[in-house]
Amino acid sequence: MDLGAAGTRIYVKRKGIVLDEPSAVARDAVTGRVLGYGAEAVRDGFGETCWPISGGLPADGELTRRLVRHFLRKVHRNPFARPRVVMALPEDATPIDRAALRDMAFEAEARGILLVPHGLAAALGAGVPVRDCxxxxxxxxxxxxxxxxxxxxxxxxxxxxxxxxxxxxxxxxxxxxxxxxxxxxxxxxxxxxxxxxxxxxxxxxxxxxxxxxxxxxxxxxxxxxxxxxxxxxxxxxxxxxxxxxxxxxxxxxxxxxxxxxxxxxxxxxxxxxxxxxxxxxxxxxxxxxxxAERPLVSVALGLGHCVDDLGLIAKLRAAAR
Structure with missing residues (x-):
């Protein structure tokens, strides 16, 4: 899952990118009640549009959790599905940011989470030969x-x-x-x-x-x-x-x-x-x-490489030693 400030993209193993929607939540300006997520949240006249993600991290933890859970359920079409999730972690993230991202994923009903350095995910998706010296x-x-x-x-x-x-x-x-x-x-x-x-x-x-x-x-x-x-x-x-x-x-x-x-x-x-x-x-x-050939989805494609080969990050770390 590429959790971007503008858009969220989800890559599923053997299927490719199956979701590409704005990282937006629409709320009633008076009551604060959530009216919609993703594409429907940016429609004209559909309440107040909020962007709860900033810099690849939750700016509003509660709205981000609900947004991620909505997208996961939309992809899996099963309210009881608990998928393993691979996400990009900004290089300047603090241990608190890392813990918040993990907690958010688990609260959104993910079974497990693997965090990949953002720059590495972008490079993998752009086709950069990252193993080179x-x-x-x-x-x-x-x-x-x-x-x-x-x-x-x-x-x-x-x-x-x-x-x-x-x-x-x-x-x-x-x-x-x-x-x-x-x-x-x-x-x-x-x-x-x-x-x-x-x-x-x-x-x-x-x-x-x-x-x-x-x-x-x-x-x-x-x-x-x-x-x-x-x-x-x-x-x-x-x-x-x-x-x-x-x-x-x-x-x-x-x-x-x-x-x-x-x-x-x-x-x-x-x-x-x-x-x-x-x-x-x-x-x-x-x-x-x-x-890059597909700049909008490069990070999602890079995370997809890690989904297809869950041992890829461990192999790259071993090669870097």
């Missing part, structure tokens, strides 16, 4: 954070995270649209504008249409947004991720840093689809940077 970098840009890990010999040797992800980029776009066009757009519309802009660097002369509320009149109207404007709006969040990646490279031993200059980095996560991001990171880090 050569150092490789994985950058996972999620909804609320960007996680960076350097791997060698099947282990994470350096890692870091910055609270700067797809949500920050969407807010930057919304602020720029308000400043340039006098139009208020919500996060969902800003996210849609990013998707409509596409993932390739060129052509920058393309335009996308956004809809929002006029600042002065309060009426709904549309505005044409040049793709170049989206590029400019996300400049600061991208520079924050670049500085974090540079800092992690500087902490690596010289031989690993040299490896990174040749082997480069792989981008995963929803933020990896941002237009021109590979090009910008490639220029700033002076190393090859490429997007």
């Amino acid at each position: 050569a150092g490789r970098m994985v950058i996972d840009i999620g909804r609320d954070a960007a996680r960076i890990a350097v791997l060698s010999r099947g282990a994470v040797v350096a890692s870091g995270a910055v609270p700067c992800g797809g949500h920050t980029m969407s807010l930057s776009i919304a602020r720029l649209v308000e400043h340039e066009h006098g139009l208020l757009i919500d996060e969902r519309e800003a996210e849609a504008a990013k998707r409509r802009a596409g993932t390739e660097w060129k052509p920058l002369q393309r335009q996308v249409v956004v809809r929002g509320r006029d600042v002065e009149s309060g009426r709904e109207r549309a505005a044409t947004l040049p793709v170049q404007l989206i590029y400019e709006a996300t400049r600061q969040p991208v520079e924050t991720i670049v500085r974090a990646a540079v800092g992690i490279v500087e902490r690596c031993p010289a031989e690993l840093a040299a490896d990174l200059g040749e082997q480069g980095a792989v981008l995963v996560g929803g933020g990896a689809l941002l237009r021109g991001l590979c090009r910008r990171l490639r220029a700033a880090l002076c190393m090859p940077v490429q997007r």
Whole structure:
């Protein structure tokens, strides 16, 4: 189970990814009663939408437990099923975070839980040859954070995270649209504008249409947004991720840093689809940077490798010694 801030994905042995839904819970704004989970929780007019997961960990333990239990029952279609669960653990998680994640899984009726380092799961899902001695970098840009890990010999040797992800980029776009066009757009519309802009660097002369509320009149109207404007709006969040990646490279031993200059980095996560991001990171880090073939589900696929071979993590730890 890839428990992401934006979406949760579940991989089942011999079946692949069987669930991919928003990590959202809809509640009645007055009574607090839960109205829906996942995809139905983000429908317009369906109560107050809550996002109980942050940084791969429960921000609201009770809502996360109920969300996970709902997804597990939806997958197994049996209220008495108690599956074994493999989950990703952020490298900066504390022992308290680890215990909270385990407790949440057991309370959600899991029979057992295996925690896999997040960077290792992302690398496995992206097809990175993690058993190699050569150092490789994985950058996972999620909804609320960007996680960076350097791997060698099947282990994470350096890692870091910055609270700067797809949500920050969407807010930057919304602020720029308000400043340039006098139009208020919500996060969902800003996210849609990013998707409509596409993932390739060129052509920058393309335009996308956004809809929002006029600042002065309060009426709904549309505005044409040049793709170049989206590029400019996300400049600061991208520079924050670049500085974090540079800092992690500087902490690596010289031989690993040299490896990174040749082997480069792989981008995963929803933020990896941002237009021109590979090009910008490639220029700033002076190393090859490429997007994973399936960036949105890379962590889930990596956890799936561990589900298919429950001894894989033990084998990688033995190889790293």
